[in-house]
Amino acid sequence: MAAANSHQPVLVLFITFVVAAAIVLAPTTCTAQLTCDFYQQSCPQALQIIRSVVNKAINRETRMGASLLRLHFHDCFVNGCDGSILLDDTDNFTGEKTASANLNSVRGFDVIDEIKATLNTDCNGNVVSCADILAVAARDSVEILGGPSYSYEVQLGRRDATTAVLGDANRNIPAPTFDFSQLLSIFQSHGLGLQDLILLSGGHTIGLARCTTFRDRIYNDTNIDPEFAASLKEGCPVNGGDNNTTPIDSTTTQFDTVYFKSLLQKKGLFHSDQELFKSDGSDSDNLVQHYANSPEDFKVDFGASMIKMGNINPLTGYAAAIVLVPTTCTAQLTSDFYKQSCPQALQIIRSVVQRAINREARMGASLLRLHFHDCFVNGCDGSILLDDTDSFTGEKTAGPNLNSVRGFDVVDDIKAALNRDCHGNVVSCADILAVAARDSVEILGGPSYSYEVLLGRRDATTAVLNDANRNLPAPFFAFSQLLSSFQSQGLDLQDLILLSGGHTIGLARCTTFRARIYNDTNIDSEFAASMQKGCPANGGDDNTAPIDSTTTHFDTVYFKSLLQKKGLFHSDQELFKSDGSDSNNLVQHYANSPQDFKVDFGASMVKMGNIKPLTGSDGEIRLNCGKIN
Secondary structure (H helix, E strand, O other), rough: OOOOOOOOOOOOOOOOOOOOHHOOOOOOOOOOOOOOOOOOOOOOOOHHHHHHHHHHHHHHOOOOOHHHHHHHHHHHOOOOOOOOHHOOOOOOOOOOOOOOOOOOOOOOOHHHHHHHHHHHHHHHOOOOOHHHHHHHHHHHHHHOOOOOOOOOOOOEOOOOOOOHHHHHHHHHHHOOOOOOOHOOOOOOOOOOOOOHHHHHHHHHHHHHEEHHHHHHHHOOOOOHHHHHHHHOOOOOOOOOOOOOOOOOOOOOOOOOOOOHHHHHOOOOEEEHHOOOOOOOOOOHHHHHHHHHHHHHHHHHHHHHHHHHHHHHOOOOOOOOOOOOOOOOOOOOOOOOOOOOOOOOOOHHHHHHHHHHHHHHOOOHHHHHHHHHHHHHHOOOOOOOOOOOOOOOOOOOOOOOOOOOOOOHHHHHHHHHHHHOOOOOOOOOHHHHHHHHHHHHHHOOHHHHHHHOOOOOEEEOOOOOOHHHHHHHHOOOOHHHHHHHHHHOOOHHHHHHHHHHHHHHHHEHHHHHHHHHHHOOOOOOOHHHHHHHHHEEEEEOOEEEEEEEEEEEOOOOOHHHHOOOOOOOOHHHHOOOOOOOHHHHHHHHHHHHHHHHHHHHHHHHHHHHOOOEEEEEOEOOOEEOOOOHH
């Protein structure tokens, strides 16, 4: 969810693949994420080729830009961005082209075929996937029709599906008749949120629609401008004219914000579009109003949501077409990774975490912090758990971790219980950290099973002390340093605000906030004085103080503290400086929207949990979390 009238980019959630390594029959090079330079070696001119063909197609028929954008959307919403929408029917399956949302509607297949033929010729072989062609062609279409120059950087490396499922296309593509709850539900089922719903719906700023998709709205809806409805009835009679088309907004070949302005005037063409703005003061209303008046924000944030969508369940590694050796690589981390090997794994982890928090409520914050400090150092690979060896010095003695991170004994208890009850070494230490963090949030006040943890990570076989010192954001960081640190991990401003909100639970050592309470000016004087009692100018480094006043309850008091200049860390107060910034707007929003915070925090945790996971044959499953096998 998003604050009203704020610019909140949401960057890509890298959805990666997992593997049962023991079953791989030959060496593989499965990679952990999509990258923008995937074809740099194999076909460096690939993007220019795609752009050239798309440009020619749009010059021939401007409408084609909207068609190519829609192809990518309809592909991604059906079992992920895998090019399955392009498959013709075979004796083995009926493809997606005849699904109700696609039949006589999706188009541009000839342009994709032209792009593919050109790439195969100029790249000297079958190098670029059809799924990647769809993603790049959609981006280029946006830019050619008025989006900013290279409005977003497409992540590449998808592979193509070898099947398609008609029934899934009928179920998963949102219909123009959907109401708001149905729209939001289907977007959330794909890992997207309210802001993504608003932004991606904004893609309707280009293109035409068939009478059959909006007839019911113009004859039956009440939330519609009557003159607008009457004008559309001329070309869309009650009976007949199903394939007559009309522009979705009045500047149908220009990528702009007229679509949002139309909603404000009750002139949304689809019922589903007008559901986004109902003059009810909702977050959805606020976002529509914001983007109607902020064209630059819309273009930038639309790109961010397109990247997120483009990373829905991509096939990677040797998961799909052009498989040269037998493998069991699949396309992603999955919530049911241990369903066969240890179906009780999550219950076991939850049980041990619950007991640990019952003994010491602070432990919940410690387990949450372990996961964060693990992921920010070369990815979510359990490297923070490794003890020093003759070969490397681990991360435990890094500046941000020494005498600070804790909970290793709880992780060891979880691992021992899993090894026993799963009858072997099945569950990785990296996955334990991810699940224990989620369970800690829920036990301390987050919503029941507040987010679904994706699983299938493997464990690092080394750790790098210097990387921990470099990559973990410090409590004395300025805002620019914080944002830079998060962006280097593929996270953005909203993630920075939300994940910092994890400070709603836990304690902090005097040494981490002493400089703030004695030297900062952006601090409530009474709050500073009260903190100085337990944290003298000299000595008492290990004395602790609650980070907010409800330190064992997962709530929004942390954000309310920032509004009162009572952030404990300098870095926390940097998020709110009463300067009207996007950061300020987000802090204010979450301070007053506890449910939004809990839901959106979960989404950012999933994103963070997907930073460079080791999968496939990379790494190992450690028998003991503190030692490599």
